[in-house]
Amino acid sequence: MIVVLHPSCTPEQQEAVVRRIREAGLGAHLSQGVMRTVVGVIGDDRTKEQLRTMLEAMDGVERVVKVLQPYKLVSREFQPQTTAVQVGPVRIGGPEVVVIAGPCSVESREQILQAARAVKAAGAVMLRGGAFKPRTSPYSFQGLEEEGLRLLAEARAEVGLPVVTEAMDARQLELVLRYADMVQIGARNMQNYTLLREVGRARCPVLLKRGPAATLEETLLAAEYVLAEGNPSVVLCERGLRSFDNHTRFLLDVGAVPVLQRLSHLPVLVDPSQAAGKRQWVPPLARAAVAAGADGLLVEVHPDPERALSDGPQQLRPQEFADLVRQLRAIAEAVGRTLAALPVGTP
């Protein structure tokens, strides 16, 4: 980092800054300009967040500029090759684009089985579905909880797709892991650090959604929590940001896909359904994501969206999803990739 001193900084204040840097085991290099003096900090300061805070609070300091990113284990500088996260037979982060689909919520045995069969038939290789649902209103459907997990497992047994589902809380984690192949950390929980540490310790595949007002740095630092506990199997997911226009529910940050892939070695998925909020905007957003280089998609599909207990307007009907997969196959090929398929012999 670089410490910019204030024009009024006294020699004593400057000396104190240098001392504080050296106390932290780093070098200090002064550079006297015409308008400002700056102090370069020499050494790997990526994990020295506390030093930065202290320097910023010192008298005589105008500001502190980070030169290195504050995350380390997730950075491509630390690990150049892309991480491939294996979930059952599915590999996320390889050359193939992975399509994950299923209903917003698990609502009944029939509904999840219908959905699972439909998304598999259309080409999805993983099944999604919420059993614990974080809902803005306490009067909304909150999920079937453990019963929902059981139904997901039943659907997996029938159709052979590995399952990803959300855990909202560290206490639910053990239960969720009893049934699921991959745990989703939802956008509202991206900075639930207790939960992040727990999934870090659990060493399970993790799908980490970016919060609707999270910077990319905050998102990568959230993933760093998981990796720092020893779990390298993290997949990032962009699902739209809070913005000021309400034609779509959130504003999909499609540019985040290549930026995250450049900054980090973790795979990057996109959830076009959350961002769209309306069924009709899902296909163009999904196509855009694959064209921008996303490693996969998370798409909401419901056998009967008009009867859905949550987010009906944004869930695709099975036929609409099948049409979309055809379009995605063409886009994937246009960018030199293919859609992932299940290995032959999957039930």
Next chain:
Amino acid sequence: MIVVLHPSCTPEQQEAVVRRIREAGLGAHLSQGVMRTVVGVIGDDRTKEQLRTMLEAMDGVERVVKVLQPYKLVSREFQPQTTAVQVGPVRIGGPEVVVIAGPCSVESREQILQAARAVKAAGAVMLRGGAFKPRTSPYSFQGLEEEGLRLLAEARAEVGLPVVTEAMDARQLELVLRYADMVQIGARNMQNYTLLREVGRARCPVLLKRGPAATLEETLLAAEYVLAEGNPSVVLCERGLRSFDNHTRFLLDVGAVPVLQRLSHLPVLVDPSQAAGKRQWVPPLARAAVAAGADGLLVEVHPDPERALSDGPQQLRPQEFADLVRQLRAIAEAVGRTLAALPVGTP
């Protein structure tokens, strides 16, 4: 709510919409305009979020407009008089403006005792301090945890100020409640519904911070989770929104104070320290908050901010805080209020 039908809506689709409304136990009233037909839903639909989702997903429906707010127990329409939340000898939500102060984190026995004495001497009536700290980076100081809680309790015993501190997770709640007088739900946890339900059941005083990208409606629905579990003792807190200029850390939404007070009967505090990010902007934001009608403030004060383990740049020194309290007293009087004082005889 009002359902706006699409110009292409068929009589069968219109009929289905009306039927769905009636199935939910509400009335439907058609109004045929020149350009659109609209269906008014007759009845108290505030808690019928699921019906709205289904209507929005139906063919022939252009959009659904809410006429009533989707929250109920927290609304001023439901309870006209302002709620006063009692925390030990302190009453939040009455005519007096409550100043709560203390360090960002509890760092040591000496630090929290010094801080507690200083803020009490300057006029604060409650003590704040973090024992469990949600930090953006895993390499930042994460709090002293239970030891921090013990030190807070010790400080309370000495100076006589009730204590508010954060619980980050439902599992920590029992522990936090063993020591604290009021539980803070931090901005990152505003939509941690598991935690909201738990503090709802615990019936303790709750300080609920607005998330940095939360709408006022989402904030009130988060509070509704707590009230719906039977806990009416919720205090809201505005602490700044995510925005695009970085001169301040967050953008304080001072207008949220009167709007929340109009929409809801819950008291509204402001945290100018989080929003400011820098010590020098804290006093103007604090004065603005009281001038706008806030029921109190949450101010970070540290005996030696240059040695603080978290958020040093935004913590006031004890003397700066004492100067601020003098200004606030004048502002409070200018808006016809006074600063709350501890009852005579508090230790």
Next chain:
Amino acid sequence: MIVVLHPSCTPEQQEAVVRRIREAGLGAHLSQGVMRTVVGVIGDDRTKEQLRTMLEAMDGVERVVKVLQPYKLVSREFQPQTTAVQVGPVRIGGPEVVVIAGPCSVESREQILQAARAVKAAGAVMLRGGAFKPRTSPYSFQGLEEEGLRLLAEARAEVGLPVVTEAMDARQLELVLRYADMVQIGARNMQNYTLLREVGRARCPVLLKRGPAATLEETLLAAEYVLAEGNPSVVLCERGLRSFDNHTRFLLDVGAVPVLQRLSHLPVLVDPSQAAGKRQWVPPLARAAVAAGADGLLVEVHPDPERALSDGPQQLRPQEFADLVRQLRAIAEAVGRTLAALPVGTP
């Protein structure tokens, strides 16, 4: 529109509301609910913005909800078929995807001629380049002004590509139109209504960029200004929104493409260069835009970006642009379109 009355609305206030609606030549239809009374306004109120303002200001009115969009001439409801805007031999808004390219600023004869030749060779069908440059700082290069326009015309004469360039002010318009085939209204001028009216009267092809904080409704109303003056040749352009993360310069709202195409019959282009801010993010954003259905792109290309007088970091080198066009061709085909080519025989 629908007027929601306040629960405290008196019969006299309600009567006044109804009277005001009827005075405006519209019908009023009362609907009494359990919690609220609403007044439906019967008739085409799209252009009655003044009535809405007055109703909102009346005592007893809680709020006014628009049922119809406030724009008319630009709406797809008013004109179902997509407008095709003809610029010389190029047709924007047809089945073919139009690639427009060239440097951010015209800097010299050699620079613009090199750029023009390169973008034509790579497959662009129109040339862009700024002669009047709106720059955030007065110390930045402000454009060659009329000399820049002359050089653009010279480049057109040599390579045969029609030219689009920006007019920043109504006074510059006549001059710009002497040289250009299409006038660009920049994002900072999207709500410069004097300028919008002038290009409306000039009946020239107009490229209207969305402002970085403009809602889609505001964007369409800006276009409505042009159409209301009798000029139907407007092309919209999304170029990124102001947001809170600075890895890209602006946040490309790729979802705006299908939404604008649904709301309006005007063609929609995307400028990935402005949004990206850095060369390396331009190709993924460009691909995403075409995959989402954009009718064309505006791409910045400079023969030597390291010597560019403005926005060097975001301008592609000629070879990078040629590579991008190849990718775009594949994406266009994947969505059932082709890239536009110049008619045979163009110089």
Next chain:
Amino acid sequence: MIVVLHPSCTPEQQEAVVRRIREAGLGAHLSQGVMRTVVGVIGDDRTKEQLRTMLEAMDGVERVVKVLQPYKLVSREFQPQTTAVQVGPVRIGGPEVVVIAGPCSVESREQILQAARAVKAAGAVMLRGGAFKPRTSPYSFQGLEEEGLRLLAEARAEVGLPVVTEAMDARQLELVLRYADMVQIGARNMQNYTLLREVGRARCPVLLKRGPAATLEETLLAAEYVLAEGNPSVVLCERGLRSFDNHTRFLLDVGAVPVLQRLSHLPVLVDPSQAAGKRQWVPPLARAAVAAGADGLLVEVHPDPERALSDGPQQLRPQEFADLVRQLRAIAEAVGRTLAALPVGTP
């Protein structure tokens, strides 16, 4: 500025960076860290925006960090004492807080005279009112234009308050200046550089409103355009930012007041009416602004808001304004200031 080199930067690329800096007449100072090499640029680079762009575009450069602000004439570093802008008998930027009030638009002789008398009686020292109105919709009232200016002048002649009104375009400027004492540049025109240069040359007092998505740096650079033309009489005005909650029309950035005052020597006003959008939020926002240290306010007041042709819902009635001025007087005193009064003997 500081140039951070990429880890892959070659010696030749580094040499080219240093050469480019020296060609610009500045010094280059290399500092080799463990993880990165940085090049400090020595000299006053505040007005070298072009150099920065070129450096950012060079191979081997990771990013360029500004150490100095890119504005100069408006900065407090350049001129430590606050500028006082004199408008007739009124001094903006001195110890007194200036209240400017009047209707959104001039609508008729009677309306503006009533408004002028009322705001003067309540304590305003300047009159505002729009003759040229930038309106989002072409179907909204667009102002009385020159007739409106004449009526403003008539009101001034009667009540003795100097007049501020908006010019939307360089061509209108001469006309506006024939009648007005101070020219307003509206938020939508904050980056209309042609207009900024013209008001710079006109040397008239200028009220420059911050755009709804403008950073503080962009706002100060817009003011720099005016000062660079030789006009030091610029007053800045915060009027709310675009955000995601619609309870208020814009989000008032009250923190911008102290920040702008620290960065710049120009006076800072606040327009609470634009930000509020609704009458009831104007008083709390106005009080907050004065408490935060604003040098004055711009408040919309209409004799009969329910008949207003623009922005009726946000205009105060005369009595409400008089009540507000009383509150503001108390707040001003609480922060050690007073409300400005007209000199004795003003007509």
